[in-house]
Amino acid sequence: MSNALVNKYNIPGPRYTSYPTVPYWDNTSFSLSQWKTSLHKAFSSSNSEEGISLYIHLPFCESLCTFCGCNKRITKQHGVESPYINAVLKEWQLYLKLFDEKPIIKALHLGGGTPTFFSPQNLKTLINGILKHAIIAENYEFSFEGHPNNTTKEHLQALYDVGFRRVSYGVQDYNDTVQKAIHRIQPFENVKRVTEQARAIGYTSVSHDIIFGLPFQSLEHVKETILKTKSLLPDRLAFYSYAHVPWVKGNGQRGFKDSDVPSGELKRKQYEIGKQLLAEVGYEEIGMDHFALKSDTLYQSMISGDLHRNFMGYSDSKTMAMIGLGVSAISDSWYGFAQNVKSIEDYYKLLDADTIPVYRGHILNEEDLIVRQHILNLMCRFKTSWTPTYLYFDALPDVLVKLEEMEHDGLLLRTKNSVEVTPKGQPFVRNICMAFDVLLQRKQPHTQLFSMTV
Incomplete structure (x- = not known):
């Protein structure tokens, strides 16, 4: 390059x-009423055939990772779990009132935050509460993001029991210096354990997220991480550039200096060497920043021309309507976007008033x-x-x-x-x-x- x-x-x-893109949404003319209308239009035209997708944002983390730009709440108090689950199920009920029939769920993804902050039983309660009022599509895909340090065999089994077959683990980098800089200490042994446990239980797709361009990260660090990743051979990979956006309020990226972040030239070399090493064991590049083995559905969807991209990244499962539940979650009706409030307190307050907790959006012309x-x-x-x-x-x-x-x-x-x-x-x-x-x-x-x- x-x-x-x-x-x-x-x-x-x-x-x-x-x-x-979100900064160019026309929020001044957007209204909750318009959003409901656009969603009803999408649901009516697509639900009977392709179903809908659900994204559920679970914002809690026990510690702050300084590379992360996601909306999260740092706490070690697990008493927050049940009230939040009840709120998400209340939001789901408000959406169900908009539809003339039971929704068919084709895709469901748990993101965060740290979804595995929640106990296995609470996660089952959440999913069962969602599915109780829906129909599961024949070719459904349920997936979740797991933290290698706190994902247990019980988490994996509980979510498998309610239909999950894909899990994504946030690896980022295996080097000690880089891990300390991003406040994400997790040994390779933890990633190996949860990867093998998922496969033993029956998960058909295990994914690893790896980031290049992290503070203090060298070319050798990336090579070391990729070589260790190859030994586990996850079905798919997200291998993407660190997004350094320290001006975004509350994202924690002030824990290191701009000069600690690799240059654009070094980042490109990190990407190229990673891509080369992955190709050697059969990974195919999918769109931008993603790789998959030929046996994975992400690769197969690229070959068939069905690959899709939305707020969750690349997906082999396209639906016209995607509903985001939870704080800061973004929904997409194809005709419009809507984002929930970012504060948990505001989220609870709006739900107590029987109001879908959207605070901004855009209707597409x-x-x-x-x-x-x-x-x-x-x-x-x-x-x-x-x-x-x-x-x-x-x-x-x-x-x-x-x-x-x-x-x-x-x-x-x-x-x-x-x-x-x-x-x-x-x-x-x-x-x-x-x-x-x-x-x-x-x-x-x-x-x-x-x-x-x-």
């Missing part, structure tokens, strides 16, 4: 888990919907086209002009009706998507909103 290209294109940019599809195509398939003609939009000629220099640099190929990202350009797919992001182009931010693209 050319250092000149890295230096040229390493600029702040979105990860495009949504379009429009015609241009938004078209641009969203192009960005999804690029992120999932590395190509897009405006044939059929309904994918043409008025600002497209300006977009193509912005792509000229990237084409000159060998990052993409343009035809009269399409754009295709080259292998050389795949590491810069976020930059290519930015050219299609007409809202970003029309209103460049005055302060840094996004992490660096490399």
